[in-house]
Amino acid sequence: MSVLVFAENGDGKFPKSTYEAISYGFALATKMGTSLTALVLGEVSDDALKNLGEYGAAKVLHASDARLNGFNSSAFASALAQAASAEQAKVVILSSTLEGKAVAPMLSVKLKAGLVVGVVALPATDGPFVVRKKVFSGKAFADVQVNSEVRILTVSVNSFSLIKNPAAATVSAFAPQLPEGDFRMVSKEIAKSTNTLSVAEADIVVSGGRGLKGPENWGILENFATAIGAATACSKPVSDSGWRPHHEHVGQTGKAIAPNLYFAFGISGAIQHLAGINSSKVIVVVNKDPEAPFFKAADYGIVGDLFEVLPKLTEALKAFKAGQN
Amino acid sequence: MKILVCITQVPDTTTRISFTGNAFNAAGVQFIINPYDEIALTRALELKETLGGSVTAITVGKPDTEANLRKALAIGADDAIRVNADATDAYFVAAQIADVAKKNGYELVLAGKESIDYNGSEVGSMIAAMLDVPFVGMASRLVVEGEKVTLDREIEGGKEILESTLPLVASAQKGMAEPRIPNMRGIMSARTKPLQVLEPAAADALTAVISYEMPPAKAACKMVPADNPALLIELLHNEAKVI
Numbered sequence: 001m002s003v004l005v006f007a008e009n010g011d012g013k014f015p016k017s018t019y020e021a022i023s024y025g026f027a028l029a030t031k032m033g034t035s036l037t038a039l040v041l042g043e044v045s046d047d048a049l050k051n052l053g054e055y056g057a058a059k060v061l062h063a064s065d066a067r068l069n070g071f072n073s074s075a076f077a078s079a080l081a082q083a084a085s086a087e088q089a090k091v092v093i094l095s096s097t098l099e100g101k102a103v104a105p106m107l108s109v110k111l112k113a114g115l116v117v118g119v120v121a122l123p124a125t126d127g128p129f130v131v132r133k134k135v136f137s138g139k140a141f142a143d144v145q146v147n148s149e150v151r152i153l154t155v156s157v158n159s160f161s162l163i164k165n166p167a168a169a170t171v172s173a174f175a176p177q178l179p180e181g182d183f184r185m186v187s188k189e190i191a192k193s194t195n196t197l198s199v200a201e202a203d204i205v206v207s208g209g210r211g212l213k214g215p216e217n218w219g220i221l222e223n224f225a226t227a228i229g230a231a232t233a234c235s236k237p238v239s240d241s242g243w244r245p246h247h248e249h250v251g252q253t254g255k256a257i258a259p260n261l262y263f264a265f266g267i268s269g270a271i272q273h274l275a276g277i278n279s280s281k282v283i284v285v286v287n288k289d290p291e292a293p294f295f296k297a298a299d300y301g302i303v304g305d306l307f308e309v310l311p312k313l314t315e316a317l318k319a320f321k322a323g324q325n
Numbered sequence: 326m327k328i329l330v331c332i333t334q335v336p337d338t339t340t341r342i343s344f345t346g347n348a349f350n351a352a353g354v355q356f357i358i359n360p361y362d363e364i365a366l367t368r369a370l371e372l373k374e375t376l377g378g379s380v381t382a383i384t385v386g387k388p389d390t391e392a393n394l395r396k397a398l399a400i401g402a403d404d405a406i407r408v409n410a411d412a413t414d415a416y417f418v419a420a421q422i423a424d425v426a427k428k429n430g431y432e433l434v435l436a437g438k439e440s441i442d443y444n445g446s447e448v449g450s451m452i453a454a455m456l457d458v459p460f461v462g463m464a465s466r467l468v469v470e471g472e473k474v475t476l477d478r479e480i481e482g483g484k485e486i487l488e489s490t491l492p493l494v495a496s497a498q499k500g501m502a503e504p505r506i507p508n509m510r511g512i513m514s515a516r517t518k519p520l521q522v523l524e525p526a527a528a529d530a531l532t533a534v535i536s537y538e539m540p541p542a543k544a545a546c547k548m549v550p551a552d553n554p555a556l557l558i559e560l561l562h563n564e565a566k567v568i
């Protein structure tokens with residue numbers, strides 16, 4: 001018996017969300033009195049694999065198969081299903097990333113295992129298996145009971161802190177049988193934006209709305225984002241007008257994010273926007289309108305003209321950083 | 326091409342969410358077609374207009390979901406199917422839709438990237454696994470040429486272009502199409518288009534929501550004067566401890 005975590009990698013590297021899933025898996029395995037196994041698909045260096053032990057993986061199964069370097073949900077689900085049965089996993093954990101959310105439902109069908117997507121806490125394991133997830137775009141929580149023998153959970157990104165539980169992970173090769181049908185889909189081209197910090201994963205997000213007036217004004221926002229080490233995001237009308245790329249759009253119909261710190265400059269705070277960001281731990285709003293609804297959802301606010309406030313804030317931040325060194 | 330579009334209804338995006346006991350409080354709530362399903366439906370109609378074939382809208386739900394199915398007909402679907410069951414578990418819902426898809430030989434099944442109420446992103450890829458056909462999630466473009474389908478999908482930090490064969494299941498997100506608004510003619514003709522009600526196939530529900538909780542109310546926003554941004558930095562550092 002064990003807990004199995006799908007340790008998702010991108011280009012051979014593990015993102016923070018993978019370590020969050022491992023930390024979560026280790027906490028759960030400990031609670032269940034069992035150990036944690038991580039499954040890695042695609043070519044990853046031995047050094048990177050060892051890192052998984054840092055967060056509590058006792059065992060790493062590695063399918064070093066070039067066919068699994070790209071993201072193929074069918075093949076990933078086949079491999080995970082085989083690893084789950086080899087390890088007699090009672091719980092399989094994935095990250096609530098784009099990949100995790102595509103693979104987990106397929107795995108659910110293959111294992112006929114109940115799935116809960118976007119969990120934010122550890123499950124109750126004495127008595128029925130009940131776990132908490134976000135619903136209504138973060139406006140509420142639901143406690144979901146899973147009635148199957150094997151359970152699948154995807155862990156909401158930025159909801160579970162990294163916990164170091166150093167252990168020496170034993171790495172073993174794993175060779176899943178992958179049916180040809182899993183390769184009916186062919187990847188033709190991958191276009192990654194040069195912006196390395198992804199909005200979904202960033203600890204700090206700096207977001208701009210229509211109050212910035214036009215794409216040419218984003219420089220002051222980017223300067224601040226760079227100074228504080230944040231990813232940039234935007235409201236829907238901003239990406240709809242082509243001022244910013246679509247992948248920056250947050251909200252009900254864009255990305256749902258949960259950073260530690262979210263800055264909103266010139267965003268009114270419509271309910272659909274809040275739906276994507278209300279899981280942020282701390283929200284700072286800068287708006288010239290004291291009646292802007294966003295202030296009701298904020299922790300800190302400045303009423304003022306962002307074109308004056310933003311540069312000053314950047315200066316103040318730089319002074320603060322300089323003082324820290 | 327025979328296209329099946331999965332339609333679920335969700336509370337209007339401006340709804341203030343509340344619960345009575347352990348159930349969602351639907352009193353006074355207006356239910357709309359899930360925004361992503363509208364996108365999927367529109368793309369299906371565009372494909373039909375260029376390639377021929379038919380578009381069927383399917384919902385797993387009780388009779389109260391029929392108004393939104395009629396709306397799908399008004400937007401342009403040829404016919405609609407309602408599987409008469411409470412949609413409480415994604416596995417159960419997917420099993421119903423997969424069953425209909427299998428029996429009627431749909432070549433393309435489209436869903437939304439997620440329902441904006443339960444936020445599962447589950448049903449589409451479950452259907453694909455049940456039908457054993459490829460799945461592309463979060464697709465922002467879908468082009469069909471003969472047996473070949475080309476799709477763009479969102480990946481971490483960018484996008485990927487994929488080629489697949491039919492049959493296929495895909496889930497739609499922003500970009501795949503601009504949702505259409507039903508016109509008067511559509512609304513009139515929707516009344517007479519076929520809406521078939523099926524009893525559910527035998528399938529298990531693997532999960533059940535047992536209770537809901539609202540997040541704790543936010544404390545009042547602390548205001549910082551516009552001419553003192555250093556104070557904000559200090560508060561974020563010493564009080565909120567986030568920088």
Ligand SMILES: Cc1cc2nc3c(=O)[nH]c(=O)nc-3n(C[C@H](O)[C@H](O)[C@H](O)COP(=O)(O)OP(=O)(O)OC[C@H]3O[C@@H](n4cnc5c(N)ncnc54)[C@H](O)[C@@H]3O)c2cc1C
Binds near residue numbers: 210
């Ligand atoms: C079905 C549906 C889904 C939606 N999904 C989303 C979504 O996912 N994400 C999303 O963001 N929106 C979404 N919307 C749109 C949403 O309702 C709002 O229209 C949108 O969020 C407004 O964007 P905004 O705040 O940038 O612009 P506005 O509402 O125009 O607000 C601009 C703000 O900037 C302030 N401002 C102007 N100038 C300055 C200045 N110099 N200094 C400081 N402040 C200034 C103004 O006071 C104002 O508050 C959705 C709407 C619908 C109907």
Ligand SMILES: Nc1ncnc2c1ncn2[C@@H]1O[C@H](COP(=O)(O)O)[C@@H](O)[C@H]1O
Binds near residue numbers: 439444446
């Ligand atoms: N009850 C339902 N009936 C028909 N389609 C559904 C139903 N529930 C979900 N779907 C489809 O599956 C997509 C993803 O839903 P979910 O898995 O709930 O996030 C939705 O956008 C719909 O296209």
